[in-house]
Amino acid sequence: MDCASHIYPDGSLGIHEMCFRVLEKEIVALCGPNGSGKSTLLEHLNGLLRPSSGNVTVMGKKLDLSHADIWRDVGIVFQRSDDQLFAPTVLDDVMFGPINMGMSIEQARTEAMVALKTVGAEKLSDKMPSYLSGGQKRLVCIAGVLAMKPRAIAMDEPTSDLDPLHAEMVENIILNLKNEHGLSIVIATHDMDMAARISDRVCIVKNGSIIAEGKPSSIFYDKELLETSGLRQPKVVQIYEGITKNMGIGLEKHPMNGDELVKTILSDFKVWCIPKHL
Numbered sequence: 001m002d003c004a005s006h007i008y009p010d011g012s013l014g015i016h017e018m019c020f021r022v023l024e025k026e027i028v029a030l031c032g033p034n035g036s037g038k039s040t041l042l043e044h045l046n047g048l049l050r051p052s053s054g055n056v057t058v059m060g061k062k063l064d065l066s067h068a069d070i071w072r073d074v075g076i077v078f079q080r081s082d083d084q085l086f087a088p089t090v091l092d093d094v095m096f097g098p099i100n101m102g103m104s105i106e107q108a109r110t111e112a113m114v115a116l117k118t119v120g121a122e123k124l125s126d127k128m129p130s131y132l133s134g135g136q137k138r139l140v141c142i143a144g145v146l147a148m149k150p151r152a153i154a155m156d157e158p159t160s161d162l163d164p165l166h167a168e169m170v171e172n173i174i175l176n177l178k179n180e181h182g183l184s185i186v187i188a189t190h191d192m193d194m195a196a197r198i199s200d201r202v203c204i205v206k207n208g209s210i211i212a213e214g215k216p217s218s219i220f221y222d223k224e225l226l227e228t229s230g231l232r233q234p235k236v237v238q239i240y241e242g243i244t245k246n247m248g249i250g251l252e253k254h255p256m257n258g259d260e261l262v263k264t265i266l267s268d269f270k271v272w273c274i275p276k277h278l
């Protein structure tokens, strides 16, 4: 995406001169407060929205009216699952995309079952989508996109409104899609803890543009950047900063998840602790 801007029909600025790239097999987290332009950016990635100016290039193809099938390469999981689910059964819903792409009913059923299995929801195939829990609906939505076999998936606030168990399931699915299926995944989120745990790259979105990007271990330790962007540091970072400040020592390592935090504390702080039995 090169310098893409989008102005909505009512004059609102969705994104402004946005430059954004997704590489193969990477998880990119778009972090920004409400209204910063994350959803607008995602909807440009598969042609749902078209830029008012600038270009969007997907897999080397410039997005224009003659390439209206760009959605085959990039799938979107929407923030509200109810916007995506409409068929009488879960299986029908997940089969809809593949059928729409031209697969036979049999082929579509096979792809749909594989996709449901990938997200651990194969047992839900006969259920009515409207009776599912929020977490189950999210899994089915992800399966619906996966069944179309995209190269990249964009997910809008994939863990918002989910209970901790389903949020963890979705997090593991995202990692699995990258590691086992070789997909690129873009997540729009203000779940900074999840972004710290799973992303390879973080883009900070503010007022429709990416104002900073880099590895989570550098972006999430830049407290000033996050605060001026209306965001907060992940809890692991807050705890680590609290401990190091309290002990009067510098921030030498940059743990990004609970395990790394424990290991860092145990190894670096050994000298500061006197074991109980001495």
Ligand SMILES: Nc1ncnc2c1ncn2[C@@H]1O[C@H](COP(=O)(O)OP(=O)(O)O)[C@@H](O)[C@H]1O
Pocket (backbone or CB within 6 Å): 008, 009, 010, 012, 013, 014, 015, 032, 033, 034, 035, 036, 037, 038, 039, 040, 041
């Ligand atoms: N359909 C729309 N019509 C008009 N303005 C919109 C529409 N959707 C989003 N916007 C505006 O575009 C800006 C970016 O919104 P959005 O991309 O939804 O942000 P985010 O996903 O980061 O919360 C906001 O100012 C929002 O009010």
Ligand SMILES: [Mg+2]
Pocket (backbone or CB within 6 Å): 035, 038, 039, 040, 079, 156, 188
């Ligand atoms: Mg949004």
